[in-house]
Every structure is written in structure tokens, then in C-alpha cells.
Amino acid sequence: xLSRASRTVYLDNAATTPPAPEVxxxxxxxxxxDTLYANASSVNHQPGRTAAAAVARARAxxxxxxxxxxxxxxxxxxxxxxxNLALFGAARYRxxxxxxxxxxxxxxxxxxxxxxxxxxxxxxxxxxxTDASGRLSDGALARTIREDTILASIMLVNNETGVIQxxxxxxxxxxxxxxxxxxxxxxxYGKLALDARRLGxxxxxxSAHKIYGPKGVGALFVRSEFAPRLxxxxxxxGQERGLRAGTLAGHQIAGFQAAxxxxxxxxxxxxxxxxxxxxxxxxxxxxxxxxxxxxxxYCVPHxxxxxxxxxxxxxxxxxxxxxxxSSGSACNSASREPSYVLRALGRSDALAESSLRxxxxxxxxxxxxxxxxxxxxxxxxxxxxxxxxxxxxxx
Amino acid sequence: xxxLATRLFDSLNCAILPDSPAVCRSAVMHDxxxxxxxxxxxxxxxxSEKIMLRFRASACPDLLAACExxxxxxxxxxxxxxxxxxxxxxxxxxxxxxxRILLIEDALNDLRRQLKSGPxxx
Numbered sequence: 001x002l003s004r005a006s007r008t009v010y011l012d013n014a015a016t017t018p019p020a021p022e023v024x025x026x027x028x029x030x031x032x033x034d035t036l037y038a039n040a041s042s043v044n045h046q047p048g049r050t051a052a053a054a055v056a057r058a059r060a061x062x063x064x065x066x067x068x069x070x071x072x073x074x075x076x077x078x079x080x081x082x083x084n085l086a087l088f089g090a091a092r093y094r095x096x097x098x099x100x101x102x103x104x105x106x107x108x109x110x111x112x113x114x115x116x117x118x119x120x121x122x123x124x125x126x127x128x129x130t131d132a133s134g135r136l137s138d139g140a141l142a143r144t145i146r147e148d149t150i151l152a153s154i155m156l157v158n159n160e161t162g163v164i165q166x167x168x169x170x171x172x173x174x175x176x177x178x179x180x181x182x183x184x185x186x187x188x189y190g191k192l193a194l195d196a197r198r199l200g201x202x203x204x205x206x207s208a209h210k211i212y213g214p215k216g217v218g219a220l221f222v223r224s225e226f227a228p229r230l231x232x233x234x235x236x237x238g239q240e241r242g243l244r245a246g247t248l249a250g251h252q253i254a255g256f257q258a259a260x261x262x263x264x265x266x267x268x269x270x271x272x273x274x275x276x277x278x279x280x281x282x283x284x285x286x287x288x289x290x291x292x293x294x295x296x297x298y299c300v301p302h303x304x305x306x307x308x309x310x311x312x313x314x315x316x317x318x319x320x321x322x323x324x325x326s327s328g329s330a331c332n333s334a335s336r337e338p339s340y341v342l343r344a345l346g347r348s349d350a351l352a353e354s355s356l357r358x359x360x361x362x363x364x365x366x367x368x369x370x371x372x373x374x375x376x377x378x379x380x381x382x383x384x385x386x387x388x389x390x391x392x393x394x395x
Numbered sequence: 396x397x398x399l400a401t402r403l404f405d406s407l408n409c410a411i412l413p414d415s416p417a418v419c420r421s422a423v424m425h426d427x428x429x430x431x432x433x434x435x436x437x438x439x440x441x442x443s444e445k446i447m448l449r450f451r452a453s454a455c456p457d458l459l460a461a462c463e464x465x466x467x468x469x470x471x472x473x474x475x476x477x478x479x480x481x482x483x484x485x486x487x488x489x490x491x492x493x494x495r496i497l498l499i500e501d502a503l504n505d506l507r508r509q510l511k512s513g514p515x516x517x
Contacts, residue, residue: 002404002405002406310453312453312454312455315455315456315459319404386407386452386459
């Protein structure tokens with residue numbers, strides 16, 4: 001008999017984080033203000049100037065959290081839009097120089113799908129493989145760049161496995177070859193010390209809701225020297241230096257600012273998350289047949305992805321239901337597609353399907369981890385007991 | 396999943412096989428597309444002419460619940476074994492998963508054939 005946890009434990013912080021109290025407070029203050037409702041572009045009147053000044057302060061704080069200058073930040077609706085702007089913007093601007101793009105098989109769909117669209121527009125994309133841990137193979141990028149390569153897109157931290165790619169090395173190769181480099185840093189933001197300029201990238205996308213901010217707002221860092229080489233994908237009022245038209249969502253930006261400021265004040269957070277990760281791994285690996293998906297060293301501590309042998313993936317997720325987490329399968333109504341990321345790492349369909357991603361966050365406690373481990377052990381034991389003897393001969 | 400299916404999935408009591416089982420028949424079915432595999436066992440019920448049905452399966456939650464319900468609905472003879480339609484209706488199986496419920500029917504039909512060829516224990 002499967003005993004389920006009596007309360008929901010939230011361990012899906014890699015998918016999204018709950019808004020922090022200071023974020024809610026900042027957003028409510030903005031929405032309740034007598035003046036901040038004004039359009040930040042309407043600087044011909046005082047309320048507009050007040051809103052513009054508040055947005056400017058937020059821009060400076062958020063830029064500082066990324067190691068960027070304020071004028072290098074373009075507000076977007078999130079990392080997906082930021083990725084779209086970076087990829088379509090750079091590829092279309094440089095279309096006359098070449099049509100070859102390099103990326104990695106394990107990128108997020110928010111990069112894969114724009115690149116597939118570019119393929120349909122006549123661009124050629126070379127997909128780099130990773131090793132079994134999810135790291136880019138040595139020399140793979142340099143070997144793939146050609147005379148007509150104009151753009152490379154490599155994520156900093158993988159959203160499923162937490163694996164960190166060597167972006168400074170990739171940036172050096174791209175600079176040598178005059179290849180624009182875009183980095184999806186949605187999963188790195190708040191987990192690694194980000195310094196976009198020092199990384200050497202041309203553009204870098206982040207999202208507020210991954211750092212306890214609101215959904216619906218993100219940003220694209222665009223290195224100032226690179227901005228003239230980016231075509232907008234939205235046209236309208238010329239906001240964001242012409243790169244992203246549309247009235248700025250002040251309350252979202254205020255929430256984003258509060259979340260970014262909180263990052264600066266969580267110096268002990270990383271160590272605490274590492275301790276929780278160790279506790280979780282010890283619990284998960286106390287069962288046989290559990291393997292880590294990802295790299296043991298080059299990874300953020302917030303993401304733990306494991307596969308479990310001898311259980312059906314969908315049933316495992318269902319049995320774990322009091323624990324909110326993600327599986328390695330993309331569900332649709334008819335079937336479950338094994339994770340393309342884990343397949344790219346060489347995992348079998350069955351192992352990819354029986355994977356679980358635990359996302360540890362700021363509000364995760366020791367008790368949450370213990371509850372999740374207990375539920376995991378109960379679920380795996382329950383399912384293995386019911387699936388044993390399948391291959392035996394008739395007795 | 397409906398409440399009954401969830402209760403059955405959480406239980407899976409009929410996946411517990413009898414200790415030191417006597418002679419039994421079993422039938423295995425696989426569906427590689429859904430990574431489903433199941434095996435039904437027919438045991439002689441001690442001291443009676445009845446047949447006890449048990450299973451083992453690695454499958455989605457709906458199919459596991461259906462296997463459990465199959466065993467619970469069985470009253471001791473192959474005639475009492477439920478049809479796929481009964482299981483689909485009782486458990487509100489989603490339309491896209493009804494195909495895999497037929498694995499149960501295939502396994503039960505196989506068991507029926509085996510039992511017709513000779514009673515358990517002979």
C-alpha cells in the first residue's frame with residue numbers, strides 16, 4: 001500500500017519559483033501608487049517622469065545583478081521572448097554575411113524552436129553533441145564553425161540536468177571567428193555569479209520568475225557594441241532603444257527589481273542549497289538502481305535529475321504526486337515523449353522516461369527534502385514490487 | 396484518474412503473489428510503445444475449485460489500476476473475469492489509453508486457453 005505525504009512539497013523550482021514576499025510588496029506598491037501607473041515613455045508630464053525614473057532605477061539594479069550596464073538591458077516578457085529576439089535579431093541582421101548557425105542538442109525549446117524556424121527560412125543549423133554528462137565535447141564548437149557561421153547559441157545551465165557549459169571558452173572561440181554568441185542563462189540567473197560582460201557573450205537572456213520574481217517579465221542583455229547588429233522582432237513605439245516595442249510593464253519590472261536586489265542579499269543561500277542537495281542525493285541513492293543525470297561537478301546545486309531502473313516513468317510521477325516536481329517526459333494526451341535532453345546524453349527511452357527533476361529553492365527546508373525522499377522510496381518500492389517477476393517463465 | 400483508479404493504484408494488493416504458490420498458469424503481454432508489460436497468474440484457490448487471479452505489471456497508473464480491478468472483480472472462474480469495456484467504464488480510462496487496456500483482455504484470453512487445455516495442477 002502506497003502511503004502518500006500528507007502535504008504538498010514544492011520541489012519544482014527549476015520550472016518556476018514562488019514570488020518572494022518583497023516581490024509581492026513591490027508590485028502591489030507600484031499598482032497602488034497614485035503616480036507610477038503613468039506610461040514611463042510619457043516624460044512630458046510629471047507622473048510619466050516619475051514612472052520613468054522608477055524604471056530607470058529598476059533597470060540599474062537588474063543590470064547590476066547581471067554584471068551589465070543599464071543601457072545594455074532590454075526588458076522582455078521573459079526568457080523565451082529574449083531568446084527569440086537574440087536569435088532572430090542576430091541571424092536576420094547578418095543574413096548577408098552567412099546563414100550558418102551552431103547550437104547544442106540539449107538547448108531549451110525556447111532556443112530550439114526559433115532555430116528550427118530559422119532553418120525553415122533557409123538558415124543551416126549544426127547541432128553539437130554533448131558527452132554522457134551533458135557537457136559540450138572539447139573542441140566541438142571550434143570544429144563546427146565555418147566561414148559562413150554567423151551565430152552560436154549555447155545555454156549556460158541546462159534546465160533539465162543543471163549542467164554548466166564553459167561559456168568563457170565558447171566566447172573566446174566565437175570572438176576569434178566573428179561569430180555572435182547568444183547565451184540562454186534562465187537557469188543560471190541567481191544560481192551562479194553572473195557577469196555578462198566578463199563572460200564575453202553578445203547577448204544573454206534571463207527571466208524574473210526563476211529568481212522569485214513575477215512571471216511575464218525578463219530581459220535580454222545586449223552588449224552595447226553588439227546592439228547595432230540586432231534586428232528587432234517587435235515594431236511599434238520604439239521603446240527599449242528600438243529593440244523591443246511596447247509600453248513597459250512597470251509593476252512587473254518593479255517585481256523583477258525586488259527579486260534582483262534580493263539576490264545580492266543571499267550570500268549564505270548557495271551553501272544552504274548545497275547542503276540540501278547532499279541530503280537529497282544521499283536519500284535518493286539509498287535505493288539501488290538510481291543514477292544521476294548530469295555532471296557531478298559542473299552543475300548548479302539547485303537541480304537534481306535522477307533516473308530509476310525497474311519502474312514505469314508515468315507511474316513513478318503519479319506515485320510521487322504529493323511532491324511537486326518534473327519528470328523527464330513531455331506529456332501529451334496520447335503518449336509521453338522521453339526527454340530529448342536525456343536521450344542526447346545517451347539514456348535509453350525507459351531511463352529517460354523514468355527520470356525525475358528535483359528543483360531546490362530558497363523556501364525548501366530539510367523537512368521538505370526528507371518528505372520527498374520518503375515519498376520517493378515508498379513510490380519506487382511500491383512500483384518495483386508490483387512489476388517484479390514479469391520476465392519469469394511459468395512456474 | 397478517478398477516485399477508484401487512484402485507490403486501486405495506491406493499493407495494488409493483487410500484485411502480491413501467494414507464498415509458496417502451487418502450480419499455476421500465467422500469461423504475459425507487452426506493449427513496447429507505451430513501455431507496458433503485464434503478467435497475469437491463475438492459481439488454484441486452496442480447498443476449492445476456484446481460481447485466484449493475481450498480476451505483476453510495469454505500466455502507466457491507469458493500466459496498473461485496471462489490473463488490480465481485474466483481479467478484484469474475479470470471483471473464482473474465468474467467466475467472472477471482466478471485459479476491457481467494463482474496466483474502461485469503471486475507471487474512466489482516457490480514450491487515448493483504452494488501447495493498452497486490451498493487453499489485459501489478451502492476457503486473460505491466453506489464460507482461458509491454457510485452462511481449457513487442462514485444469515491447473517494436472
